[in-house]
Structures are given as C-alpha cells and as structure tokens.
Amino acid sequence: MYILSPTPIKASNFVNEVDNTFMLILGISFFFLIGLTLTMLYFVYKYNKKKHPVAVQIKGSATLEVIWTVIPVILVLVMFYYGWSGWTPMIHPPKDTFNIKVVARMWNFTFEYENGKKTDTLFVPQNKAVKLSLNSMDVVHGFYVPAFRIKNDIVPGREKMSWFIPQVAGNFDLFCSEYCGMNHSYMITMVKVLPQEQFNSWYIDTTKKVAANIESPTANGQRIMKNIGCFACHTTDGTKLVGPSFKGIYGNPVTVVTGGKEHDVKVDDEYIKRSIYDPNADVVKGFNQGLMQPYKGQLSDADVAQITEYIKSLK
Structure with missing residues (x-):
C-alpha cells in the first residue's frame, strides 16, 4: 500500500533505499513472469501434437546452460547488493541520536x-x-x-x-x-x-507528570495499569480474558494453584503485591501459568499500593 502508492510519502530516511530495492526485485520478477509465460505459450503452440505427432529428442546446449546459470547468478548478486546497501545503514546509527x-x-x-x-x-x-x-x-x-x-x-x-x-x-x-x-x-x-x-x-x-502525582491513588493506580498493559489480559467488568477479572475480587477468597496444589487465599494487599511481583507463584485456578511476567523491579511498592487502591474500588 505504501510502496506502490503513485506518490509515496518520504516519511523517513530509509524510504528511498527500501523502495528502490523493492521495485528492482518486483521489476525483475515481473520481467521473468511475463517472459517465461509467453515462452511457454509459444512452445505450446509451436510444438503441439498436431504439428509434431512424433516426438523428437533434442540434444542439450552448453551455451544455453551457461546463459541460464550465469544470468540468474548476476541478477541475484545485483538484488543482494541493493538489499545489503539499503540494510547496512539501518544497523549503524549516527552518534548524535x-x-x-x-x-x-x-x-x-x-x-x-x-x-x-x-x-x-x-x-x-x-x-x-x-x-x-x-x-x-x-x-x-x-x-x-x-x-x-x-x-x-x-x-x-x-x-x-x-x-x-x-x-x-x-x-x-x-x-x-x-x-x-x-x-x-x-x-x-x-x-x-x-x-x-x-x-x-x-x-x-511536566504538567501531566505533576498532575498525575496529585491525582487520587485510585486514579493513579488505573493510569499505571493502563500504561503497563494490564487491561489487555484482565477486565474490570467480570468477564474472563487471559487472566481473571479484577471486578469484586478484593476482600474475597479465590482458589489458586501453588506447587500443583489447590487452596483458597483471600485477595488482600499482600496477595495483590505477590501476584504482581511473582505472578506464577499462586495461579488462579482455571488460568494458565507463565503468561504474566514478574514486575519486580519495574514497579515500586508505591505503584503497587496505588494499583491495589484501584482494584479495591472495583466492586
């Protein structure tokens, strides 16, 4: 869509190199597609059974074999050169970035x-x-x-x-x-x-940053959870996704699997903190282990406390 546009937007410094390589490979591919198709149709017409009822053995040609070996090799090397020259700058950023x-x-x-x-x-x-x-x-x-x-x-x-x-x-x-x-x-x-x-x-x-600091812990908790992608796996309306819903869980018992054994735990501050820092220790029954990564080192205790306040509000 972007490359085949009549007037592609030169949105970055890599557009020309990538587009030129793409069009080169596309052009070579179309050339051989059309050429081989026309050649095939010509042979079908010229050597059909009506004109040649008896098949004739054709001897090989060393010249043709050299041609159809050397030319593809040259074309592949040309495509490789364009691809390499376009890719190399992508892995060498300038110093001042x-x-x-x-x-x-x-x-x-x-x-x-x-x-x-x-x-x-x-x-x-x-x-x-x-x-x-x-x-x-x-x-x-x-x-x-x-x-x-x-x-x-x-x-x-x-x-x-x-x-x-x-x-x-x-x-x-x-x-x-x-x-x-x-x-x-x-x-x-x-x-x-x-x-x-x-x-x-x-x-x-820094207005938004300052504003975030003076928001309520509940609002801050919701913002933190949104930023780290919690709502991609968990809902707040009681429906199930990859993980359990947050709605109405605080203060209630939940069945978890720990070391292969089921037991009930109460969802409190400590349980939420443990579930964030070590989510695979106690996995809620009915959900798979290993899908959530630990957030130890990514979130502070203050962040977890605000997340807890938000979960408390989801009655």
Whole structure:
C-alpha cells in the first residue's frame, strides 16, 4: 500500500533505499513472469501434437546452460547488493541520536524517554535521528512502521536497536508484526512526528507528570495499569480474558494453584503485591501459568499500593 502508492510519502530516511530495492526485485520478477509465460505459450503452440505427432529428442546446449546459470547468478548478486546497501545503514546509527526505550508486552507498547516520561504513543522530533532500544517483557513482538520502512523483531531477553530520521510531520501507524497471542491484532499505536520546536515544548512540559502525582491513588493506580498493559489480559467488568477479572475480587477468597496444589487465599494487599511481583507463584485456578511476567523491579511498592487502591474500588 505504501510502496506502490503513485506518490509515496518520504516519511523517513530509509524510504528511498527500501523502495528502490523493492521495485528492482518486483521489476525483475515481473520481467521473468511475463517472459517465461509467453515462452511457454509459444512452445505450446509451436510444438503441439498436431504439428509434431512424433516426438523428437533434442540434444542439450552448453551455451544455453551457461546463459541460464550465469544470468540468474548476476541478477541475484545485483538484488543482494541493493538489499545489503539499503540494510547496512539501518544497523549503524549516527552518534548524535535522540534515545527512546521501547517496551513491548502483550498487547501494547510503552515508550520511555530519558527525562522520565512514559507514553503509549511514540512522540519523535522531525528531522532528528531517533534511536530506539527495543525490549520485550514476554514473547516475540514486532516493531513495524510501514511509512518509515522499518521493521524489527523484539525478542525477550535481548535488547535490539532500531533507528530512523522522521522527515515528515504527522501521525503514522505502528504495528506489532509478529503474532503474539489472542489480542495481537489490537497491538496498534501511533508515531507522532512533531516539528522540533513543538516537540521540545511537549518534551519539557511536566504538567501531566505533576498532575498525575496529585491525582487520587485510585486514579493513579488505573493510569499505571493502563500504561503497563494490564487491561489487555484482565477486565474490570467480570468477564474472563487471559487472566481473571479484577471486578469484586478484593476482600474475597479465590482458589489458586501453588506447587500443583489447590487452596483458597483471600485477595488482600499482600496477595495483590505477590501476584504482581511473582505472578506464577499462586495461579488462579482455571488460568494458565507463565503468561504474566514478574514486575519486580519495574514497579515500586508505591505503584503497587496505588494499583491495589484501584482494584479495591472495583466492586
């Protein structure tokens, strides 16, 4: 859709190289598709049974064998060269970059900036090299911005890198390009490219951060849970998803499986804290172990306390 557009948007510095390589390979493929199809139809017509009722053995031709070996090798090497020359700059970012940490989890992205800001939409400055540190908290995800012609797998346990220079201000789709579970198709967000001056104003504006600090613990807890993607697996209306619903659980008993044995526990502050820091220790009966990753080190005790206050409010 983006590449075959009559006037593709040059949204990043990689658009020309990727498009040129794509069109080269597409052109070569079409040339041989049409050429081979026409040749096949010609042979069907010329050597049909009516004209040649008796088959004739044809001897091989060393010249033809050399031609159809050498030419494809040359074409493959040409395609390899274009692909290599376009890919190499993608793995060598410049020194002066604006750095952002990308955290992917089922089923959302979180973007962490060096000044402490966290967003679920990627904000970047126009015409400035941006380097992304790609991290997955659970399974393999993909970071794919079609308009920028960049795509990288995000592998758990490995920090990967991607960089680009956004050249056009505007909003661009960002997808997870690797199947990552039930709600994979909803793992979509936006890249917002802002002119440098406008981006600077957004970046240094701490109004939202200050406002968050003076919100009630309940509102803060909801905000934290939204930012880390809790609502992708848990609901607040009593329905089941990947994990149990938060509605009405606080203060009530729940059956969990610990070390293969079932027992009842009361959902209180300590249980919620343990479930966040070590979610696979006590797994609610009827749900699978290993789907939720530990948040120890990612959330503070204060964050957990505010999450607990929000869960308490879900009667």
